[in-house]
Amino acid sequence: MSIAGRIPPWIVSMLLALAFWQVAASVGPISDSSIPTAVDSVTTLVQLLGQSETWIALGQTVAIAAIGFALSLLIALPLGILIGLSRFAFTSTKFVFDFFKVIPPIVIIPITILALGPTFQMGVFLVVFGLVFALAIQTAYGVRDADPVLLDTMRAYRQGIVTQIRYARLPSAASFIAVGIRISATAALVIAVVAGLIGGAPGLGRQLLLSQTGGLADQTFAIVLLLGVLGVLVSHGIEWSRRKVIFWEDR
Amino acid sequence: MTVSRRLLAVLIGAWLPVLLVYLWWTASAESTNPYFPPLSVIWTRFLELWVFDQVPVHVVPSLQNLAVGYAIAVVAGVGVGAVLGVSRRTARYVEPVVDFLRSIPAVATVPVxxxxxxxxxxxxxxxxxxxxxxxxxxxxxxxxxxxxxTLLDTAAVFRITGAQQLWRVRLPAAQPIIFSGLQLGLQIAFVVTIASEYLGAGFGIGAFTLIATDSFLILDAWTGVILMGLLGYAINIVFDIVERIALRWYIGQKKLA
Structure with missing residues (x-):
């Protein structure tokens, strides 16, 4: 087998994409714009990675995402369980939760800027707003999905509500919650970036906004590349831990 | 379901939203906090601006960009996706790049x-x-x-191959999955529409709202946020209706199964 044959396809395709970018930025219709070349952008990215500001911004973005994510779970799981236990509560809250679930956090940024300013807390608030409704609905669906025969059996044996939750409701909700967590973890990072880019909250989003408005095209592209790498790492990390936790389910 | 039971279901579904709006209305009535004006005042301003005075200036251009951008995405996404779905060899080389590009938060691509x-x-x-x-x-x-x-084998028996097989068998059978992608795509398109206006535009509903915020026109900002929220919700409703009509065959099949 030749050396070329042993290079993994993803490296080949990434290199081809970078080469395409390099050519497109040098000749052709969009080369007249201020688009930086691939080489310049990657070089700037490497320089950025040598600066502590970048790592501080990265830390702030991850912290906003992580704290918002944790708070969302703390609110949504108990709320979802409570709602899921009662049919009346479930149908009553369905419209409100569905309504806020589909409204993207970016919509309310102007109000959060007014109320909280371009701060860390504002970012956390946006993450919670973006995650909590979907997570609560997802949990409630899972709780409602519990095996009715199992529940009847437990009631027949006069098992209390705590036992029912512990051994019937939660196990059935677990896979629903797992799906919610997987989607929310990536969403949290996205919202944390948006909070910086649009709302001015600290982190990589704000660095990106400052680069773009400052006319630093190389740095703008470099930060976007960094966000892509971060996104890939997070989604692969989630996939990896999912396989560890739910090891009996392949794919 | 009888009429009275259906009425009860609507009532159970509706009391909480009505109560929440009522609470907001009464709790904010005496509000002197400049950032949280009374809902009644916001509502009056909302009617002044958006029924329908400013709609042609700000709402129409936003929805136009959304529609054109989304239409391009549907054609490109279904077209390229179908080719990659059939040819695994091409997909092996294209997928890593796609994987990387879609991992960039959509809003963060706007500066690019x-x-x-x-x-x-x-x-x-x-x-x-x-x-x-x-x-x-x-x-x-x-x-x-x-x-x-089984579908593919059946198609092969009838000598339906190549492009015809893709167009008549594979794509129709994939509709339920494609629609889930279409829905996510529409939600992202809406978010990027607003983000692209926040980050630099003189008009459009997002631009209107952020400029109002920066100029401390707090009432106007509130109406913009409410309008964007309602639009975001309405777009999802419209999509659900279209999906339900397009996937009637599939929903019927699932009921039978």
Whole structure:
């Protein structure tokens, strides 16, 4: 087998994409714009990675995402369980939760800027707003999905509500919650970036906004590349831990 | 379901939203906090601005960009996704790049398009269509790949192969999966529409709202946020209706199963 044959396809395709970018930025219709070349952008990215500001911004973005994510779970799981236990509560809250679930956090940024300013807390608030409704609905669906025969059996044996939750409701909700967590973890990072880019909250989003408005095209592209790498790492990390936790389910 | 039971279901579904709006209305009535004006005042301003005085100036251009950008994404996503779904060899080389590009938060790609296109409408349409393409492309690719082998065998017996097989068998069978990608794509398109206006535009509903915020026109900002929220919700409702009509055959099949 030749050396070329042993290079993994993803490296080949990434290199081809970078080469395409390099050519497109040098000749052709969009080369007249201020688009930086691939080489310049990657070089700037490497320089950025040598600066502590970048790592501080990265830390702030991850912290906003992580704290918002944790708070969302703390609110949504108990709320979802409570709602899921009662049919009346479930149908009553369905419209409100569905309504806020589909409204993207970016919509309310102007109000959060007014109320909280371009701060860390504002970012956390946006993450919670973006995650909590979907997570609560997802949990409630899972709780409602519990095996009715199992529940009847437990009631027949006069098992209390705590036992029912512990051994019937939660196990059935677990896979629903797992799906919610997987989607929310990536969403949290996205919202944390948006909070910086649009709302001015600290982190990589704000660095990106400052680069773009400052006319630093190389740095703008470099930060976007960094966000892509971060996104890939997070989604692969989630996939990896999912396989560890739910090891009996392949794919 | 009888009429009275249906009425009861509507009542149970409706009391909480009504109560919440009522609470907001009464709790904010005496509000002197400049950031949280009384809902009654917001509502009056909302009617002044958006029924329908400013709609042609701000809402129409936003929805136009959204529609054009989304249409491009649907064609590109389904087209490229179908090709990648059929040809695994091509997919092996294209997938890593797609995987990387879609991992960039959609809103964060807007500055890139500003660098390339400047601040005009082409920037917005390009940003919307590219961001919305990824979920549609991936859903189509997965859907086309996962065609039921029995269907393919049957098609082979009837000598339906190649492009015809893709068009008449694989794509229709993949519709339920493709629609989930289309929905995600539409939601992303809406978010990028607003983001592209926040980040540089003189008009459009997002621009209107952020400019109002920066100028401390707090009432106007509130009406903008409420309007965007309602639009975001309405777009989802419209999509659900279209999906239900397009997937009638599939929903019927699932009920039978």
């Amino acid at each position: 398009f500003i660098v390339i296109f400047g601040l005009d409408a082409s920037m917005r349409i390009a940003a919307i269509s590219v961001a919305a393409t990824w979920p549609i492309l991936i859903a189509t690719m997965q859907g086309v790949r996962a065609t039921d082998p």
